[in-house]
Amino acid sequence: MKELVVISGKGGTGKTSVTASFAALAGNAVVADCDVDAADLHLLLKPEIEVTRDFSGGKKASIITNKCIGCGKCREVCNFDAPKFDGPGNDIVEKTYRIDPVACEGCSVCVRFCPAGAIEFKEAINGQWFISQTRFGPMVHARLGIAEENSGKLVTLVRKEAKRIATEQHREFVIVDGSPGIGCPVIASITGADLVLIVTEPTVSARHDLNRVAELTRHFNIPATVCINKSDINPDMTRVIEQEAKGQNLTVAGTIPYDAEVTKAQIEEKTIVEYCDGELKKRIESIWRSVLDLLNIERDGVPG
8 A cells, every 4th residue: 555645835736636636547545635724625526424523632621610719710820811701600609710612722721720620621522534435435534623723633543544444445545635834734644655746836935835845755754756737827937846856856747737627627526637638637647657656556557
């Protein structure tokens, strides 16, 4: 089993469109959407959910109203302004404190210092994760709640489940749609992967972010290759990116020209290789062959 992770230094480069096409071409893969903060791979793959599980990334505090004595110690020690003095009264005081769940960072300081033992510290539900079926095979994906954290922990869980399914079903690939940027979710997406494909575009910001994410893959000693999407919107910048990639010992798996057919395919909820039958499809297939070569997988032609 080989694990390919598709990432980008910035959002909007076409990472998810490429990932979905690879899922169509692979033929024997488990797909994992690890962009849990803004998941959108499901829009193209239309998964049918079979398993739903809650995700807990940590604990949060809550006031036990009938125990609160209204002393304000929780507000005094909290650095995040989570305790609010507008809770309902009880037999002891006319008004009590409550914890704002959005402001609470789960540090438990208030729990430790409450003189009345009136604060609970329980597992918080931060989101959900799913095991689904798509027309290309199993898919593991997730949805993090609004303003929730610990997305890196959820990404790790999604990858782990995808690998488990791939092992049990003797799947050849795990294809991961990673998060953009270089933060914790990205690190959780790429650690231990067999290959990372970095999707970029010929703009100043994308070039800068490509260099940052390439540095990240080098730091973790993960083989990486580059795909330049919308390559013809700025040919000079495309050449610069190709030269800089080679200077960093990064192979360029291929380039994809701008094509309005991509948008049409998205509207039809189809991958590029399903919707198109021309140069654009051939470019994606060529990049997939380059990925297979880098993974040391021999294939006659492009699987489909």
